[in-house]
Amino acid sequence: xxxxxxxxxxxxxxxxxxxxxxxxxxxxxxxxxxxxxxxxxxxxxxxxxxxxxxxxxxxxxxxxxxxxxxxxxxxxxxxxxxxxxxxxxxxxxxxxxxxxxxxxxxxxxxxxxxxxxxxxxxxxxxxxxxxxxxxxxxxxxxxxxxxxxxxxxxxxxxxxxxxxxxxxxxxxxxxxxxxxxxxxxxxxxxxxxxxxxxxxxxxxxxxxxxxxxxxxxxxxxxxxxxxxxxxxxxxxxxxxxxxxxxxxxxxxxxxxxxxxxxxxxxxxxxxxxxxxxxxxxxxxxxxxxxxxxxxxxxxxxxxxxxxxxxx
Numbered sequence: 001x002x003x004x005x006x007x008x009x010x011x012x013x014x015x016x017x018x019x020x021x022x023x024x025x026x027x028x029x030x031x032x033x034x035x036x037x038x039x040x041x042x043x044x045x046x047x048x049x050x051x052x053x054x055x056x057x058x059x060x061x062x063x064x065x066x067x068x069x070x071x072x073x074x075x076x077x078x079x080x081x082x083x084x085x086x087x088x089x090x091x092x093x094x095x096x097x098x099x100x101x102x103x104x105x106x107x108x109x110x111x112x113x114x115x116x117x118x119x120x121x122x123x124x125x126x127x128x129x130x131x132x133x134x135x136x137x138x139x140x141x142x143x144x145x146x147x148x149x150x151x152x153x154x155x156x157x158x159x160x161x162x163x164x165x166x167x168x169x170x171x172x173x174x175x176x177x178x179x180x181x182x183x184x185x186x187x188x189x190x191x192x193x194x195x196x197x198x199x200x201x202x203x204x205x206x207x208x209x210x211x212x213x214x215x216x217x218x219x220x221x222x223x224x225x226x227x228x229x230x231x232x233x234x235x236x237x238x239x240x241x242x243x244x245x246x247x248x249x250x251x252x253x254x255x256x257x258x259x260x261x262x263x264x265x266x267x268x269x270x271x272x273x274x275x276x277x278x279x280x281x282x283x284x285x286x287x288x289x290x291x292x293x294x295x296x297x298x299x300x301x302x303x304x305x306x307x308x309x310x311x
Contacts, residue, residue: 058096060311061111063219065091067304069119071135074285074296076187084133088123089302092116095145097310099156099211102148103262109158109209111145119300134173137300139225141166141203148258148266155211159270160221161277162205168227169198170298193229194298201227201297204281206274209308217308224281226297228288235289242291243280250276 067089071079095113102108121134143164149156172195183191207221228236250272258265283290288297 058098058110058112061093061095061097061113061308062311063091063093063095063113063306063308065089065093065219065221065304065306066123067091067223067302068124069300069302072299072301073190074299076183079133084135085121086124087119087121087135087137087300089117089119089300089304090123091118091304091306097145099149099158101151102258105151106258106262106265107149107151107156107158109145109147109149109160111160111162112143113145114140114142115164116140119302135170136173137168137170139166139168143203145205147209148269149209150266154213156209158209158211159266160207160209161270161273162203162207162221163277164203164205166201166203166225166227167198168201168225169196170194170227171196190229190296191298194227199227199229199298200231201225202284204274204277206270206277215310217310218306219308220305221303223300223302223304224278225300225302226281226284226288227299228297229295232289232292232294235292235294238292239284239289246276246280247273 069087069089071084071087073079093113093115095111097109097111100108100110117139119135119137119139122136141164143162145160145162147158147160149158172191203223203225205221205223207219209217209219211217254265254269254272257268280290284297285299286296288294
């Protein structure tokens with residue numbers, strides 16, 4: 001347990017340090033978040049410092065999303081091709097977020113959140129078939145969400161990226177005889193590693209937020225989550241360090257783009273960071289502790305839409 005706590009702390013620190021390096025000197029909060037001046041806004045915002053996240057002025061935020069998940073293991077392919085039903089996804093995020101002026105029409109968005117979600121076949125309406133294999137997954141975790149966006153009066157369009165650490169528990173509802181067409185006994189044993197046990201994992205997400213008014217935002221995103229069958233402390237730490245170094249390098253590069261061409265920055269930041277997250281996820285689909293030899297994770301790929309309330 002001590003090793004897991006230590007690794008969790010190091011992982012969070014690895015994501016936060018690059019963000020701190022790019023933090024602007026100005027801490028003015030965008031006055032369009034429902035306040036007439038920055039002084040009043042700062043007075044009502046909260047100095048958030050939880051689970052090692054660095055301090056920043058943030059407003060309480062609640063986000064609810066719904067989506068549809070494809071479940072898979074790389075060597076198996078999509079489990080929906082082997083009788084497993086796709087799962088619906090319902091998620092609740094509690095967070096603190098900030099939106100700061102970066103340039104005349106450019107804003108910088110930051111969010112630090114806790115979330116809980118349920119990915120279950122019961123959330124998707126399908127005809128009941130005794131041969132279908134159902135699943136029910138509960139998970140919770142912590143994460144960060146960042147991006148740059150375009151301000152249009154009291155509205156804004158914000159492309160974002162997100163990274164999280166997650167603890168998940170999945171339950172399979174398999175046929176009574178335990179046999180699944182297309183899967184060998186060895187495959188079934190591998191699936192059983194995830195059954196009825198909390199497993200550590202990671203999650204990344206890319207999407208777009210459309211702030212209608214300061215209080216209300218709608219968002220759409222694509223999430224990719226990996227659940228590890230076991231925890232290999234040093235291999236996983238090495239993999240996280242490689243990822244953090246790559247993110248740090250991208251942060252520096254994006255900072256230079258924001259300084260020279262602010263109008264292009266939000267899109268470039270979105271494409272580069274989500275491209276990196278996609279590449280790392282694909283590598284970890286084969287080796288959960290890439291580049292080190294390790295097992296394949298269970299994966300959930302989810303399209304989702306939702307709404308956010310900022311207070």
